[in-house]
Every structure is written in C-alpha cells, then in structure tokens.
Amino acid sequence: MSKYSIQQFIQKSRQEDKGQGLFELETERILEVNLNGDIWAKMGSMISYEGSIKFQREGMLEHGLGKLMKKALTGEGSQLMKASGNGKLYIADQGKKITILDLEGDSIYINGNDLLAFEKGLDWDIKLMRRVAGMMAGGLFNVRLEGQGMVAFTSHYEPLTLMVHPGQPVYTDPNATVAWSGNLQPEFVTDVQLKTFLGRGSGESIQMKFAGDGFVVVQPFEEVYTTGE
Template sequence: MGFREINAKMIEATVSPGQRLFSQRGAMLAYKGEVSFTPNMAGGQGGVMSMIGRRVANEDTPLMSVEGSGTVLFGHGGHHVQVIDLAGDTLYVEADRLLAFEGTLEQGTVFLGSQGGVMGMVRGQVSGQGLFTTSLKGHGSVAVMAHGGVIEVPITPQRPVHVDPQAYVAHHGDVRNKLSTALGWRDMVGRGSGEAFQLELSGSGAVYVQASEEKL
C-alpha cells in the first residue's frame, strides 16, 4: 500500500482490497475509486485495551478506518507532512500528530514517565503534551504532521541529542528520554529568558524535530 508525498502538505495513499489504513478524522481531502470511511473506536491492531489506554492518557484522537479499492489524498490544517517507513521497529509519536498510518502496524500507548522517571512526567507539563505517547510497531508507513517541516536527527550512544520539547515530533529505536534544565539556554538562542528545559534523547535511533515551537 504505502504513502506517496504529493507535496510538503499532502500525501496520496493507495487502498487495496483486504487491506486498510487509519487516518485522523477530517484528514481526507479527495479520493478516487470505491473507498469507504468509517469511524474507528479501537484504533489499529491495539484493540479495546489500547483504546482504554489512550482514553486514560488523553490520547483519544478520533480515527477513521479506510478500506476498499482506490487512492486517497490526505492533509490536515495546512500542516507539513512527513512519511516515516517502519521495518519492524517502533515509532513513538504524539497522537494529535498522526495524519494516517497503515493497518499492518500495531498501535499502543506508552507512559513516557517509565523511561524518564519524574523528569519524564515534568516533560508532559512543560511541553503541553501528554505524559503518554502513542506507539506504532511493525512494518508499514506512518504520516505525521508538523509545523514548518521535519528533519530526522540520528541518535547514537556516543552522541545524545538535545531537543526543545516543543519542537519534538516523534522518535524511534532503542532510545531513552530525560528532561534536563539549562540555565540561560533560551537566552542564547533568543527564545526567552531564565531557566529552560531540554529533552535529552540517548541510545540508538533517531528523533524527528519540527522547524517550529508551535503545537498543532
């Protein structure tokens, strides 16, 4: 199936019989062929327990199940779209950044505090994002939304990456996250004053960073 980037803000998805994909409700722009769109409460292969986890985590972004035979154009709010292809690994992403993903992927909910302890929980309050995040695991494509485009930054054991929490979009791999403070950091980059927070990601993988501090 797969996704094809039409431009920076739109993707085209091919829908085949016997396969399905999921999209954020309201993201369909146009379609060709015999394609059906139905509200989805379970959300991917995660089932009822995944749905309960997302409700507890306030990650209950409405999804549509897309099935049939044809092609569909997706986009939402004029946001930039990045396609990420997974080959058996896991992507961690905020639910409201999900534009669409293939039904071959298993969806779940992860408590970030389990990776970052107390600092991981603080991150949710500082960034305005949830303490939980959505996970997508397996083989398939994911389309995520961001402000101003996305860059993939490699993470290696020798070189951890520090990210402004507001610019964080998603990450994959064997990655640990920790929130740290940096006195005067925002002064140096011209984004405010006083004490600031950085999200430190270490291990092996990659983090996706948007070119803006704005939330969707």
C-alpha cells in the same frame, strides 16, 4: 496561451499517478493513499477521495481495553479513523509537510499530534509522557509503531534528523520534537538557567534528553498541544 490560463493551472496542479504504491506524496503537503483494504488515519484528515471508501470512527474497544485507557488519559479518544475500501484517498493536516517511511521490521516513535496515517498491519501502542503531562497544555503522548508497513507523519516545514551517538546525548524542545528511533527512551530534564534566559514566568524549561544510539527528528516550530474534546 496565457501562462495563467485555467488550462495551464490544471496542467501544473492536477493529480498524477506516480506508481509508488500504497502511500504516495501527491504534493509535499498532500498524501495520496491507493487504498485496497484498510488504513488508519488521523481523524478529520480526509480532503478528497474517489472510489468506494467508507470512514469509520475508531471503536471504543477496537484496540482493546489497555489502549482505550491510554487514549482516555491523553484526551485523544477520537483521534483515529479507519478508511476501508478501494479507491484513491487524499489526506492532509493543516498544510504541514508530509514524510513517508516504509518500516521494514523497524520501530519508531512519532508524536501523537504528528501521526498522519499508517498501514493496519503495523503493531502500535500509545505511550503517555507522564512526567511532562502536568507541565504542558494537554501533556504529550506518542505512538510507537513497529513491523512491516508504511507510515506517514507531518512536520511544520522541513524536518531535521539529528543522530544520537553513545556518550553524545541530544537535547530537544518537546514542542519541536516529531519522532525518534524505537530503541531510544527520552528523559525529561529541566534547565533553570534557560527558563530565566527566556523570561518564562511559570514552570521550568523542559527538555527531552536522548541518549544511546539512534536518531531524533525535530521541526523548526514549537507546536502547542491541546487535549481533544
């Protein structure tokens, strides 16, 4: 049999049940959700499903008036969808690499554009980075998740986790920052010298400064954020 035959291709690429629970990495860039109930996922992330699953756009007051106002401010009013039912759901986001975390009472901030899916039982809230909103296209917002449950986020290529220690702050490019531990509150600082070095004519070079004890996740890619429709 040719190593390029259809049978060989199917054998190499077909779906496999790994028995890992609700969220499984079917490949590095496709998340399998073994659905039995509800999850939240990024709008438009479904690529395939089997079974009895319904998809519902996030309701206007689904999460209360406070979150509705924040979502209006971020321009991301229709970013989440609810998948409900029983079956297998496959989701992805522009071929980005997927990371799964099982929160065990922990908390984490994830850049809103990189949040792929999370269990309905997790507590979450939207945080708008107001200081940087006017400086970048669409600004930046993030989601704080806390509690018991699984969450999946995406990154362009392999993510790198940097440890933050007291007295040793870590500085990151906001466009390359994916996530950070829930106890950290980043500051925004400007670097005029870096702006001059990069030859950027408009605006300052904005950096995120993480100080304290925790971690921050970056990706080897500067993402351009745009507001939703």
